[in-house]
Amino acid sequence: MLRWWISALQLTELFVSSIVHLLYGFYIFSTAVAGDLSQTMNELFFKSNVNIVLKEEGPGGTTTNTGGLPPIVLVHGIFGFGKGRLGGLSYFAGAEKKDERVLVPDLGSLTSVYDRARELFYYLKGGEVDYGEEHSKAYGHSQFGRVYEQGHYPEWDEDHPIHFVGHSAGAQVVRVLQQMLADKAFKGYENTSENWVLSITSLSGAFNGTTRTYLDGMQPGDGRTMKPICLLQLCRVGVIIYDWLDIPLLKSYYNFGFDHFNMSWKKIGLWGLVDCLLGKAGPLASGDWILPDLTIQGSIRLNGHLKTFPNTYYFSYATKWTRKFLGVTVPSSIFGIHPMLFIRVLQMSYWCHPPDVSHPYKGYRDEDWHDNDGALNTISMTHPRLPTEHPNRFIVNDSECQPLQPGIWYYKIVEADHILFIVNRERAGVQFDLIYDSIFERCRKHVFRKTPQTLPNEIHQ
Numbered sequence: 001m002l003r004w005w006i007s008a009l010q011l012t013e014l015f016v017s018s019i020v021h022l023l024y025g026f027y028i029f030s031t032a033v034a035g036d037l038s039q040t041m042n043e044l045f046f047k048s049n050v051n052i053v054l055k056e057e058g059p060g061g062t063t064t065n066t067g068g069l070p071p072i073v074l075v076h077g078i079f080g081f082g083k084g085r086l087g088g089l090s091y092f093a094g095a096e097k098k099d100e101r102v103l104v105p106d107l108g109s110l111t112s113v114y115d116r117a118r119e120l121f122y123y124l125k126g127g128e129v130d131y132g133e134e135h136s137k138a139y140g141h142s143q144f145g146r147v148y149e150q151g152h153y154p155e156w157d158e159d160h161p162i163h164f165v166g167h168s169a170g171a172q173v174v175r176v177l178q179q180m181l182a183d184k185a186f187k188g189y190e191n192t193s194e195n196w197v198l199s200i201t202s203l204s205g206a207f208n209g210t211t212r213t214y215l216d217g218m219q220p221g222d223g224r225t226m227k228p229i230c231l232l233q234l235c236r237v238g239v240i241i242y243d244w245l246d247i248p249l250l251k252s253y254y255n256f257g258f259d260h261f262n263m264s265w266k267k268i269g270l271w272g273l274v275d276c277l278l279g280k281a282g283p284l285a286s287g288d289w290i291l292p293d294l295t296i297q298g299s300i301r302l303n304g305h306l307k308t309f310p311n312t313y314y315f316s317y318a319t320k321w322t323r324k325f326l327g328v329t330v331p332s333s334i335f336g337i338h339p340m341l342f343i344r345v346l347q348m349s350y351w352c353h354p355p356d357v358s359h360p361y362k363g364y365r366d367e368d369w370h371d372n373d374g375a376l377n378t379i380s381m382t383h384p385r386l387p388t389e390h391p392n393r394f395i396v397n398d399s400e401c402q403p404l405q406p407g408i409w410y411y412k413i414v415e416a417d418h419i420l421f422i423v424n425r426e427r428a429g430v431q432f433d434l435i436y437d438s439i440f441e442r443c444r445k446h447v448f449r450k451t452p453q454t455l456p457n458e459i460h461q
Contacts, residue, residue: 017231017343024340028086028423029254036087070162070198071101071153072443075120077168077206078290080422082106085254092167093425095436099444103152108257110239111283113169113293113302115257117177119145121186124162126151130187131260139288140281145260157191161198163443167422168376169290171205171316172302175384179306198449199313201439204373204418207316208303208380209296209360211351211369212344216291221357223297224287232291236284240276244268258283296360300386308390311449313404315442316411317435318381319373319418321345329370337417338427341374345417348372361386375418383409398438404446 076082076091083096083104096102105123107116115131122129129145136143156162164174174197180186182194214220217230226232239256246264261283262268263276276282283289292298308314322345323332329349331337337345352366353359371378379385383392392409395401401410414435420428421435428435 011229013343014229014231014234018234020340020343021231028089032086032089032253035089039088069101069444070160071103072099072163072165072440073103073105073120073124075105075164075166075170075173076107076109076422077166077170077204078294079109080107080167080170081109081254087253089423091422093421093423093428093432095421095432098436099440105152106255107173109255110290111257112288112290113172113176115260115288116169116173116290117180119257120173120177121180122146122148122151124151124153124156125189126154129260132185136260139283139286140261141283141286141288142260142262156196158193158195161196161449163199163201164197165201165203165439166205167203168418169206169294171200171202172207172293172299174200175207175306176302178309178312182307182309194307194309195311197309197312199315199443201442202314202316202381203421203435203439204319204376204416205316205381206294206376207299207382207384208377208386209299210294210372210376210380211296211348212372212375212377213291213295215344215347215351218291218295220354220360223295223360224292226291237277239284240273240282244273244276258289296386299380300361303384303386303388306384308384308407308409310407313406314383314409315401315404315439316381316383316409318378318411318413319376319416319420320371320378320413321373321415321417322349322371322378329367332415337374338419341417341419345372345374348374348377373416373418378413382411382413398442402446404442 074092074096080091082091083106085106090096090104092104096104103124105120107119107123111119114135118131119129126148128147131141131143131145133143153160153162166172166174178194178197178200181192181196184190184192186192213223217226217232219225219227226236239258240263242250243256243258243261243263244265246266263272263282265273268276272281276285279285293302321332321337321341322329331342331345331349334342349370349372351369353364368379369377382394384390390409391407392411393401395410395412404410416428416431421432425432
């Protein structure tokens with residue numbers, strides 16, 4: 001009887017989680033559509049007759065006349081989107097408007113960290129995305145993908161480095177890209193190096209995995225496969241059908257990023273759809289998608305060959321929506337947290353690794369992973385620590401790390417849930433401006449290799 005009750009509770013939780021996530025997805029989609037319709041109506045009925053001279057813009061919609069400032073590239077996380085997707089909706093809630101030279105690439109929202117790093121390189125340099133022959137054969141997808149006729153920063157090199165800001169999985173994408181640059185992993189670009197990256201700022205970055213992946217359906221024993229009945233299985237079915245239908249209007253509005261797997265009905269037909277749904281083909285069968293990379297085991301596999309480089313500046317904001325009460329980790333409050341994350345904050349606060357499977361690493365303790373923000377564990381967001389800990393320093397105020405030293409992960413802990421600083425600016429209130437203003441100020445005034453940058457309308461004496 002107890003087993004039946006447990007099964008009933010699990011199915012109820014699955015049903016509630018599915019409904020909450022679907023409603024939030026519908027809210028985001030409908031908000032974007034409503035915004036586009038409103039903008040279209042304004043242009044039709046209130047079109048100004050005044051001629052306005054605009055600054056020249058580059059391919060990414062960013063101003064090119066910026067006095068040689070290195071761009072700041074904002075990299076979205078899982079289920080995210082870049083400029084040009086979901087109409088005029090901004091993943092970073094308009095933070096890109098705080099600086100004159102910001103790029104917001106649109107990468108695969110569910111593709112693997114590896115694939116997204118490759119896409120990010122060609123987004124900046126231009127050309128046809130090359131996922132690599134060996135990798136493509138191993139995971140059963142096309143070697144080549146989207147074509148960027150013109151790169152968004154084609155001059156990118158060691159003398160023209162870039163600042164990167166990554167949210168959630170986006171932070172790990174940037175780390176993988178920097179390692180690829182150091183390893184000269186891009187065919188035709190033999191002069192790449194880790195010094196192409198001037199700084200990396202992580203906002204709730206997924207450096208060491210998260211126990212939420214196991215709650216959503218990944219097997220805690222291996223971090224690669226999924227449970228038969230879980231939220232991720234429902235997600236898998238939805239993604240496969242969405243890509244198989246291949247409706248151009250929908251995919252131009254939002255794309256999961258699996259075009260290089262050729263899952264369209266035009267290419268694989270009905271039986272190909274059946275194979276994908278049965279787990280015999282596609283990215284979710286091969287493991288070349290984002291969730292395995294976000295398990296603790298998957299992060300350890302990734303981190304095993306990722307370095308912290310001596311000439312790059314690193315900063316991390318780790319978020320937390322939990323506190324200690326009588327020695328027990330509990331949610332900080334039921335107010336203020338996003339409804340989609342509340343159940344997961346509570347579940348992650350009490351997560352216990354199954355006793356019948358081996359721990360993901362030596363010295364693992366459940367209590368170390370209880371503090372969380374509803375999506376990631378706080379211990380995972382501070383700095384890379386698995387399988388080996390990278391140089392780091394905890395700070396409370398930004399002034400504690402000035403002057404900044406390269407090769408060290410400076411990190412601070414912020415009271416917030418995982419999505420407080422994205423999509424909806426009003427939720428974060430003044431915290432939104434404090435966080436992003438500090439990020440952009442650090443990039444422009446405190447991070448440089450040779451001489452301080454000359455900002456627009458500023459001349460160094």
